[in-house]
Amino acid sequence: MWSVIKARLKQGFRTGTFPHTRPVLPDRFQGLPCLDNTRCRTDCRVCIEACPTNAIGREKDGIVLDSGKCLFCGKCVPLCPEGVIRFSREHDLAAFSRQELLRKDSSASHELQPRAEIRKLCGKSLKIRQVSAGGCGACELDFNVLNTLAWDMARLHIQVVASPRHADCLLVTGPVSKNMLLALQKTYAAVPEPCFVIACGACAISGGIHAESPEVCGGLEGILPVDLYVPGCPPHPATLLEAMIRFMGLKLR
Amino acid sequence: MSETFLRLTNPGSAALADLPVLSFSEFSSQALRVIRERGGRVSAFFAVPQGAQFRLILVLALDQEGKLLLSATDTGSEYPSLTPDCPQFHWFERELFEQHGIRPQGHPWLKPIRFNQSQNIPGVTDYFTMSGDAVHEVAVGPVHAGVIEPGHFRFQCLGEDVFSLEISLGYQHRGIEKRLIGGPDKKSIHLLETAAGDSSCSYAGAYCQIIEQLSPGCRVSDRNQALRVVAWELERIANHTGDLGALAGDVAFRPTMAYCGRLRGDFLNMTAALCGNRFGRGLIVPGGFGYEVDQTLCNKLLPWIEKTAYELNNAADLLFNAPTVLDRFENTGTVSAETAREIGLVGVAARASGLQQDVRFCHPYGFYNQLPFPLASNNSGDVLGRAQVKMGELIFSMITVAHLLEDLPLRGKTPTKYRLSGNRIAVSLVEAWRGELCHVALTDASGKFSSYKVVDPSFHNWFGLAMALRGEQISHFPVCNKSFNLSYCGHDL
Known part of the structure; x- marks a missing residue:
């Protein structure tokens, strides 16, 4: 008993100040991709060919980087002779629509505008059931991290629930392996209507690195209607938490 | 008796021509002898298709000597199972059967491990069953209560005690091994x-x-x-x-x-x-x-x-x-x-x-x-x-x-x-x-x-978790499971 109290004093109070302040990110963190298409040479395909997930495509006036496919590996950055692509340190990457994940310039990511119906339905709380559908475990682990005392998402009224019957939304990770498709659909059906869906990570959004595998469905598109896209491989805990808070329409900073 | 193995240290490589291809009886008797007498451990056992035939390649690790022994044999669609003589082969042979349709004859419990063939529905397979008073079955998963990966667990309980646990995986299968062929890219x-x-x-x-x-x-x-x-x-x-x-x-x-x-x-x-x-x-x-x-x-x-x-x-x-x-x-x-x-x-x-x-x-x-x-x-x-x-x-x-x-x-x-x-x-x-x-x-x-x-290490160890649960109470499952903390996706690939 005494040793537990002593340890408590030694360990101290360690819950971070995020989301009320900006998160502490590693120096080498690769956040929101920013493009300077004025410098892009139209005759060059180096970045397009180097991207392991075909996240970069060409349009008339330059390149488009799909942050829903991007692994944030940064391989394209040193290859570009003109320095068109840069990964900023911005952790706020989420979007409400697939279209908003396409990056063509270096504008800030779309501020998620609170959706009235979510506020009306969920109030200030969000109960989440997570389904891993072929995920590699990294998205799941970094979602779990939000439950530790360092992030403590329960103080923001966000909670993981054991049963889909108790959930407001599904958080799906992984490229939706064919073997998990039925279980995912059944879990979705078991959530009381309306069920919001969060696609967490490149795999769930687009299939990510596994998109072309015949054993997966290539992400949630065409399987479940997605309400919130959170890019990353895996998304940093700050990215995911910020996305959920904004989704709920809570005040941040 | 002489031994015919390709000997490597870790990590190692050799010309494919140096890999000895033995008759099945020689292959199995030599492998089993190394396992029994010199503490050999099966690190990998897999098949490479060669036309209508298959080449089975075995990697044995000799932990005391710090050596890896490799050998191979050719087989058609069936061969006598090695599992009855050496349970280490249990999971590997089930994988061979599922991936290539090679039937290890005499395998005691031959069924899919990843359910990645179109005729299989994940988790739908024969399980051990028991009958009698105070006998009940508990099925858990694939979607669990916590934030973890999917897997199906089937407990056969006698009163409070777990008589047997069967673990059925494959939900995370993404076909990684197949997609590596033709690489590196x-x-x-x-x-x-x-x-x-x-x-x-x-x-x-x-x-x-x-x-x-x-x-x-x-x-x-x-x-x-x-x-x-x-x-x-x-x-x-x-x-x-x-x-x-x-x-x-x-x-x-x-x-x-x-x-x-x-x-x-x-x-x-x-x-x-x-x-x-x-x-x-x-x-x-x-x-x-x-x-x-x-x-x-x-x-x-x-x-x-x-x-x-x-x-x-x-x-x-x-x-x-x-x-x-x-x-x-x-x-x-x-x-x-x-x-x-x-x-x-x-x-x-x-x-x-x-x-x-x-x-x-x-x-x-x-x-x-x-x-x-x-x-x-x-x-x-x-x-x-x-x-x-x-x-x-x-x-x-x-x-x-x-x-x-x-x-x-x-x-x-x-x-x-x-x-x-x-x-x-x-x-x-x-x-x-x-x-x-x-x-x-x-x-x-x-x-x-x-x-x-x-x-993956989990490929060897999932069966260990099933063994650990025998005779335990079902309420001990979480702590046993966590003490192994095995990977679902590493197993399913």
Whole structure:
């Protein structure tokens, strides 16, 4: 008993100040991709060919980087002779629509505008059931991290629930392996209507690195209607938490 | 009797022509003799299609001698099963049957392990059943109550006691091995880094060793080898710390659960300080190390590790000195040394059952060759044993990381171009944090992968968890499961 109290004093109070302040990110963190298409040479395909997930495509006036496919590996950055692509340190990457994940310039990511119906339905709380559908475990682990005392998402009224019957939304990770498709659909059906869906990570959004595998469905598109896209491989805990808070329409900073 | 094996050290490669192809009777008798008499362990057993036939390739690890023995045999659509003589083959033969339709005749429980053929519905298969009074069946999953990966568990209970547990996986199957054929290409390393996301560094490391073995003249500098050890050990520390916290959580001991949950994040952030990604993506690359680590970064990491190590010791002390915790850990989920050896357990689970088995120790690779290395082990085989092995490894790993960062070898070149030679076979073992991770690659005449086999430590150990549960109460499942903490996606690939 005494040793537990002593340890408590030694360990101290360690819950971070995020989301009320900006998160502490590693120096080498690769956040929101920013493009300077004025410098892009139209005759060059180096970045397009180097991207392991075909996240970069060409349009008339330059390149488009799909942050829903991007692994944030940064391989394209040193290859570009003109320095068109840069990964900023911005952790706020989420979007409400697939279209908003396409990056063509270096504008800030779309501020998620609170959706009235979510506020009306969920109030200030969000109960989440997570389904891993072929995920590699990294998205799941970094979602779990939000439950530790360092992030403590329960103080923001966000909670993981054991049963889909108790959930407001599904958080799906992984490229939706064919073997998990039925279980995912059944879990979705078991959530009381309306069920919001969060696609967490490149795999769930687009299939990510596994998109072309015949054993997966290539992400949630065409399987479940997605309400919130959170890019990353895996998304940093700050990215995911910020996305959920904004989704709920809570005040941040 | 003479032995016909291709002998390699880890990591190693040889010309495919040097791989002896034996008749089946010779192949099986030699393999079984090495397993029985010299403590051989099945590291990999897989088939390579050759026209209408198949070539079965076996990799045996001799832990005491530090050698790998390889041999092969050709077979049609069936052969006499090796499992009745050696249960280590159990899962491998089920995999052969599922992937290629090769029937090991006389296999005691032949059914799919990944359900990746179109006629199979995952989880729908025959299970052991019992009947009688006080008998009941509990089915759990694939979607669980916590935030974990999917798997199906079928318990046959007699009153409160678990008579048998069957584990049915495959939900995470993404077809990674198939997609590696024809490589290496720009996707290969990313596919392997996401094979099991909590072991990205180990997977990337095993893959890079394969590339380096197959590319003549590709040598990794001492500095980069040392940095790889830093990456691997940080991965181990983060995961073991998380496991200690989760074990505490499963027996409702909140202080250690809370502290370890946070401390694990600290170690992940140290990995992120190296490369920006908390799971070490992009840290280990063919020929070297993906990021520059300068003195400033070392100076930042060293006091950070020291402080976190102190806090971790404090949190772990609480756990290992709480009578309520010890009561739940001791004599729970015991796997005897004999069972562990028989079913071929690897890693933490094997060492907790008293087996002297650790790739870093028995088959040292890279910079582990130059490190003094104790082997953390325990003879109890229970949950406490596995927790203590993790704790022992944590201490050594933290010392190693600090020691390496204090005195990194001088800068070395990172070769960027590599060319794989053709018609070769390469084997690479790495001690991932769960245990032995084995990669085997074969190249065709043009130096492309014609076959790439991955054996995750979980592939060996899932059956160990099933054995640990026998005779336990069903309420002990969470803590037993956490003490193994096996990978679903690493198994399913």
